[in-house]
Amino acid sequence: MKKPEEFKRERNYLNELVLKYSNLNTKRFYNLDNSVYKEGAIPVKYKELMGLVGSMVLRCDECIMYHLMRCFEENVNDDEVIEAMNISLIIGGSIVIPHHRKAVEFWENLKKEL
Amino acid sequence: MKKPEEFKRERNYLNELVLKYSNLNTKRFYNLDNSVYKEGAIPVKYKELMGLVGSMVLRCDECIMYHLMRCFEENVNDDEVIEAMNISLIIGGSIVIPHHRKAVEFWENLKKEL
Amino acid sequence: MKKPEEFKRERNYLNELVLKYSNLNTKRFYNLDNSVYKEGAIPVKYKELMGLVGSMVLRCDECIMYHLMRCFEENVNDDEVIEAMNISLIIGGSIVIPHHRKAVEFWENLKKEL
Amino acid sequence: MKKPEEFKRERNYLNELVLKYSNLNTKRFYNLDNSVYKEGAIPVKYKELMGLVGSMVLRCDECIMYHLMRCFEENVNDDEVIEAMNISLIIGGSIVIPHHRKAVEFWENLKKEL
C-alpha cells in the first residue's frame, strides 16, 4: 500500500486532471460524494467507519486508504478500526483479506507519520 | 420486499434446514457472523448501520432486511436510516437504487407492524 | 421477469415512498441518475444501450428492465439489442445468463404490449 | 427457491426464447458455457463443484440451482456439497448466506423428488 503522504499527493494531482475532463454532472457526483459524509444525525466519525466498511467489502484500496485517513483525523482508535474491519471481513469474505492486510499496514503508517 | 413477519418466519425455517447440512466449519462461520455485531468499542447501533451499508453496497436484499430489522430494534431513527442509505447509494451507485426502493418499503413496514 | 406495465406501476409506487424517506442528498443522487442519460455528445439511444450494458454486467434486473424500456422508446431494434447483450455476456460471463434470459423475455413483452 | 422441476421447465422455456434473440456470437457463448464443464483432466464431478463455488461466491441463484442439479446427477454426496458450500461461504462472506440457505433447500428438494 502507498504511504499516506504519497497517497494524498497522487490523489490531489489526479483530482486536478479530473477537473480538465469534467462537465457539470461529473462535478455534481464528486460533490455529492463529499456531502454524504458531513455531520448529521449520524456523527462524522461513524459515517467514516461506514465508508470504511463499504470500501472494504467492495475491495477498493484507494477508498479504504481515504476513509482510514479520515478515521484517523476523527480520532478513531485501534479497537474501533479492528471491529469495523472484522465486520468487513465477515460480510465480504476471504477475498477481503488481501485488502485487510494492506489496510492494516496503511493504518500503522498513519500512526507513524504523526 | 417481503413483510417483516414473513421474512423472519422464512429465515428461521431455512436456518433449521441449514443445520441439517452443516459441519463444524459451517457453524463456526454462522456464529462468527453474529459475534462481530456484538457490543464493543463501537456501539451495537452503529455496527448494525455498518452492516446495513455493507449489505446495500453489495446489493443483498435479505441482508438489508435483516440489518434494517436490527436497526429498528436498536431504535435507529428515520434520519439516521436516510443518511446511512445515502452513503450506500453514493458508494454503490445507481444499481443500488432498486434495493434502496425495497429497503425503504421494508422500513415503512417495520414501523407499521409495531 | 415482471410484465412491463407491472414494472412501471411498482416503480412509481416505490419512488413515491422513497420521497418520504429522502433528504436533499437522496434527491440529488436520483436527479443525477436522470441527467447523465440526457442528449449530449452521445445520442440518447446509445446512452441507453450503455446503461443496458452497465446494468447487465452488474446483474441488476430492475435496471435492465428500465433501460430496455427506454431503449424500446428510443426505437432501438432487435439487432442492436442482441449486439449490446452479447457485449454484456462476454464482459460479465455466464453469471449474466440468467439475467439475459429474463431480459430477452422482457424485451419480447415490450413488443407484445405495443 | 424454485422447485427443481419448475426450475428446469422455466429454464427450457426461456432458452427457447433466447434462441429467437440470438446471433452467432450469442450461440457461441452459450455453447462455450457447456464445453468447459465436459470431462477432461479434471473429472466432471469436480468441475460441477467448481461451478457451484463460482456461482455461490458470485451469488447467482439460477447458476447455483443448475450446478446443484448437475452435482446431484453426478452423484455428489451431502458431505461434498457441505464442504464446497463452506469454501464458498468463507471466500464470499456473509452476503452468500441468503443464497446458501436457499441452496440447501434446493438440494433437499432434489433428494425428495427422487
Next chain:
Amino acid sequence: MKKPEEFKRERNYLNELVLKYSNLNTKRFYNLDNSVYKEGAIPVKYKELMGLVGSMVLRCDECIMYHLMRCFEENVNDDEVIEAMNISLIIGGSIVIPHHRKAVEFWENLKKEL
C-alpha cells in the same frame, strides 16, 4: 496507470504466454471477446464506449485502458469520453472514482503520445 506504450507491450507479452497455457476453449473465449466488438448494427465506436462503461462499472483497470485505447483509435472525442465516464460513475458509484482518476490520466497520455 501505465503509459499506453507500456500497456501494449505488457499485454502482448502476456498474451503470448497465455497461448502456451491454452486449450481450444481458452482460444474460443479470447476470440469471442474480439468478435462482439466488430462493426454490426451498432457502430464500432459505440461498442467500444459500451465496453468502456462495462469495464468502468466492474472496475477493471486493464479493460478500461484497452477500451480507451480503442476509443482513441475510433476518434471518440473528449466530450463523448466524459459523458460515458459520467454514466459509469453514476451506475457504479464512488468506488469507480479511483479508476476514473486513472482512466482520465491514461486518456491524457493517449493524446500526448500522438
Next chain:
Amino acid sequence: MKKPEEFKRERNYLNELVLKYSNLNTKRFYNLDNSVYKEGAIPVKYKELMGLVGSMVLRCDECIMYHLMRCFEENVNDDEVIEAMNISLIIGGSIVIPHHRKAVEFWENLKKEL
C-alpha cells in the same frame, strides 16, 4: 504479478502486522479460512482448484497467487490448471482476462523457481 518468493515474503510480513491489529474474531476468521481447505470428503487438490476458481471469478490477484501456489504444492498439472482457468473465464467473463494473464505468468514462475 509478483514473483512467488516475493509474494510469500510480503504475505508473511503483512500477516505479522495483522496480528497486531486483531482481536479474537479476526483470528477466528483467518483460522476458518484455513480450515475449509483441509482434507475431507473432497480431496485437498480439488479444494485448492475450487479456491482458484472462486478467486478468479472474484478477481482477487493475491488470492489467485495463493491458490496457484497451493495447487503447485499439491501437484496439480498444466492441463488441470488450464481447465479450471477456462471455467473461471466463462463464469466471470472477459473482466477476468487481465487476472488470467497474470495468473498464467505466476504459474510459469512457480515452475521456473523449482
